[in-house]
Each structure stands twice: as structure tokens, then as C-alpha cells.
Amino acid sequence: SSIEASVPSTASAEIISRFQHYLQINTAQPNPHYYEAVDFLISQAKSLSLESHTLEFVQGKPLLLLKWPGSTPDLPSILLYSHTDVVPSEHHKWVYPPFSAHIDDDGNIYARGSQDMKCVGMQYVEAVRRLKASGFQPLRSIYLAFAPDEEIGGEDGAQKFAQSEIFDQLNVGVVLDEGLASPGENYSAFYAERSPWWLTIKATGAPGHGAKLYDNTAMENLLKSIESIRRFRASQFDMIKGGLMAEGEVVSVNMVFLKAGTPSPTGFVMNLQPSEAEAGFDIRVPPTADPESLEKRIAEEWAPASRNMTFSFMHQVTVYDKSGNRLITKTDSSNPWWTLFEDAIQKAGGKLGKPEIFPAATDSHHFRKRGLPAIGFSPMANTPILLHDHNEDLQCNGQLRLTDINFDLLFLNQDEYLKGIEIYESIIKAFATYVENGGNKESKAEL
Numbered sequence: 001s002s003i004e005a006s007v008p009s010t011a012s013a014e015i016i017s018r019f020q021h022y023l024q025i026n027t028a029q030p031n032p033h034y035y036e037a038v039d040f041l042i043s044q045a046k047s048l049s050l051e052s053h054t055l056e057f058v059q060g061k062p063l064l065l066l067k068w069p070g071s072t073p074d075l076p077s078i079l080l081y082s083h084t085d086v087v088p089s090e091h092h093k094w095v096y097p098p099f100s101a102h103i104d105d106d107g108n109i110y111a112r113g114s115q116d117m118k119c120v121g122m123q124y125v126e127a128v129r130r131l132k133a134s135g136f137q138p139l140r141s142i143y144l145a146f147a148p149d150e151e152i153g154g155e156d157g158a159q160k161f162a163q164s165e166i167f168d169q170l171n172v173g174v175v176l177d178e179g180l181a182s183p184g185e186n187y188s189a190f191y192a193e194r195s196p197w198w199l200t201i202k203a204t205g206a207p208g209h210g211a212k213l214y215d216n217t218a219m220e221n222l223l224k225s226i227e228s229i230r231r232f233r234a235s236q237f238d239m240i241k242g243g244l245m246a247e248g249e250v251v252s253v254n255m256v257f258l259k260a261g262t263p264s265p266t267g268f269v270m271n272l273q274p275s276e277a278e279a280g281f282d283i284r285v286p287p288t289a290d291p292e293s294l295e296k297r298i299a300e301e302w303a304p305a306s307r308n309m310t311f312s313f314m315h316q317v318t319v320y321d322k323s324g325n326r327l328i329t330k331t332d333s334s335n336p337w338w339t340l341f342e343d344a345i346q347k348a349g350g351k352l353g354k355p356e357i358f359p360a361a362t363d364s365h366h367f368r369k370r371g372l373p374a375i376g377f378s379p380m381a382n383t384p385i386l387l388h389d390h391n392e393d394l395q396c397n398g399q400l401r402l403t404d405i406n407f408d409l410l411f412l413n414q415d416e417y418l419k420g421i422e423i424y425e426s427i428i429k430a431f432a433t434y435v436e437n438g439g440n441k442e443s444k445a446e447l
């Protein structure tokens, strides 16, 4: 029987092979093969008799929308959201090629996107397949969106989608999007994310001979700022180290570039103090922070005009929605979707850890900005995540950027993947049949 347990059934083998197929499509930034992914997903939709629409808010960047109509279409719908792009890979550092979707003897599936987030996209599809096979009929309409460009900020994908008239017509009530794997037995879930602020500070000062000590040089002015930023960084990091805050709850600041000096044929001119010096920072602001005081700190301490400094943001995502509320999805009984989500996971035999703030950015904020509840969830427990593992280059805002966060690597075990499909079955069932007040006035009277 131990052999039987380790050999997947035919159905499981087919599920895994469909996942492999999706993983094998090269959708790496900056040149993702989007149409190949969309064609494959449309073939899946056909096999499930789902309606499919390819939306193209920007040419060459298709967003595939699938629909399973509900029997009570007036009720707000469920959006099962995923992105189709993946980050680039340094191929030589991989044990198995990133688009091989190789499965080793332990059942671990190796591919770029195995965790982020082709797993989730296909798990939605498989969960729908199983629910359909069981004869389940949703009350609410269920939409599956497969969107481009999350890895570069989602401006031509989720953002345009969430702001579109088409989106309004979907009457979405709740969004499921990606989370992170977790190494322990509890699943991770995310109710918010930190907003990226990409800050450049620039110092100017009088140029002068390298042998002269004088005040107000560009380098000295910049270094004072860097010292101040480092003190702030340490204060935030100490709260994590001391166990007072989770990673997503503090403001992170990391210096990502330094630019100064006068070039010469042999490198830099060594006896000249330059008149300009610049540094760039990747700042992540939790929705619980006070963005105004951080902006004040930047203007007064990190780049004060009094020290001949200027600053600009290459990218600055707000922490507020249109009504001025924080981009936070409630995780208490005031949000019925959260309660349903928790219960559904438990019913399917899963355990949920304390909900967290996602440390990086996902597409969820584009939906939270519309005031919608969005839950970040990738059902992968007992799965290592490689945070801060190695750097990857990709295009963002036309700039070559370096991410210091990398949770796309490694592998996903096939049993964990299959378990995740059952978890989604349970969640989709609960969401799609939910009616406010239980749809039953009497049951309310009993209370």
C-alpha cells in the first residue's frame, strides 16, 4: 500500500501533467509568450465549457477572462485572479531548466512559476473541473482572470482591468489572489500588502580638489542622508529581530544604487570631489504606517533642501483607496468572505496561520483600491520559500531593476499541489453559495 500511496492515480497524473504543460510555457519577463499561455488556458476552458473572453487593454498583453455563470447572476461575483507572467531566471543556477517542469523522485516539480503563481492559476481550473464533475452549481458567477505583467507592476494588466467598465459589469464581490508558500504546516494568507516607494535622492555640492577638506560637498551631503536612512532602517529591522513586528508590518528601506564620481579612462578621477551624488532606495510602506510622516522624514531628514538635496519617486503606490481608507481587507466577522475563507480551509483539512501583510507587491492592491476585499493565498504548506535568495533583473517602468525578493524559485511538491486543489474546491463552494444572512430571514430571527 505504500507503493500505491506514492504512485499517483491516473486522474492525479493528468492533473500534474496539465500543470507541467502550463509551467513549460515561457512567460518570463521581459518577453513573455502570453498568447501561448492564453491558447493553452482557452483549451482548458473549452474542456470545462466555460465562457472565455480575451481582453486586450494593451496590445500584446492579453488578459484571459473565464466565466462559470451562477444561477443567481444578480449576486456579486467571485473573482479567482492569477497572473501568467513569471520573473526571468539565471538558467545556469538551476538544477533543472526553469521551463522543464521536471519532477524528481520525491515528487517535487521544478519550474519558474511553480510557486509564483502558475500553481494557483491551474489549481483554480482543476477545482472548477472537479466541482463541475460533482454536479455543483454556483449561485454566484465565478470568474477566472489570467492577467499579464504582475511582475512589472500590473499597470497594463490588473490596473487597467480593475479600472475598466468591463470590470464594473462583472459586479465582483470578492477577489482571491496570490500569497506565499509556508515552510510549516499552516497556510499563509494575506489581507494587505506593502506599497512600493522607489526613491531617488540627489545631493549637490561644490566640486573641489581631492586633497581639500571643506564643508557641503555632494558626497558629504549624501552620506549624511545615508547615515540617517540607515538609522531608520535599523530601527525597523530591530523590531523584526526582536519579534515585535512581522516582516510586512515595518517600513523596509534598502539602498539599491549609488551613483557618483567623475569617470576617467582608468575608472574614476581620484583627486576630484564630484559636484553630484545620487542614491536609490526600495522602500516598502505597510498600510498601517503613517505615509505623511514618512514623506516628511524624507523631505526633512533624508533629502533636505537645506543640505542641497532633492528627491523624486520613480514609483510610489498609495496606501489609500478612493475613499481615503487604508488598503486593508478585514479579517474579522465584519467581512463574511474572510469567515467563509477560514471555515472552508478548515473543512478541507487545512490549517491557516495568523493573517499577514504581504511584504512585496502583488496585483491585489489594484482591487483593494476599488474598495473590494482581496485575500492573498497560495495553498502551499510544508514548502520552503526562498526570500532574499538571489537577485534577478527585470524591466520595470522602463528601468532595469534589481529585486531583492525572490519567492519564485525552487519547487512545489505534487501532493501539496493536489491538496491545494481540494482547498480551493472548498473555498469556491463556500463563496459561490454564500447568501447574506444565510438567505433565510427566519434563521436570523432565531438569533
Ligand SMILES: CSCC[C@H](NC=O)C(=O)O
Binding pocket: 150, 151, 152, 153, 154, 196, 315, 360, 361, 362, 396, 403, 405
Ligand atoms: C512595482 S512593480 C514591482 C512588483 C513586484 N512584485 C513582486 O515581486 C515587487 O517588487 O514587489
Ligand SMILES: [Zn+2]
Binding pocket: 083, 116, 117, 150, 178, 362
Ligand atoms: Zn506573483
Ligand SMILES: [Zn+2]
Binding pocket: 087, 116, 151, 408
Ligand atoms: Zn512574482
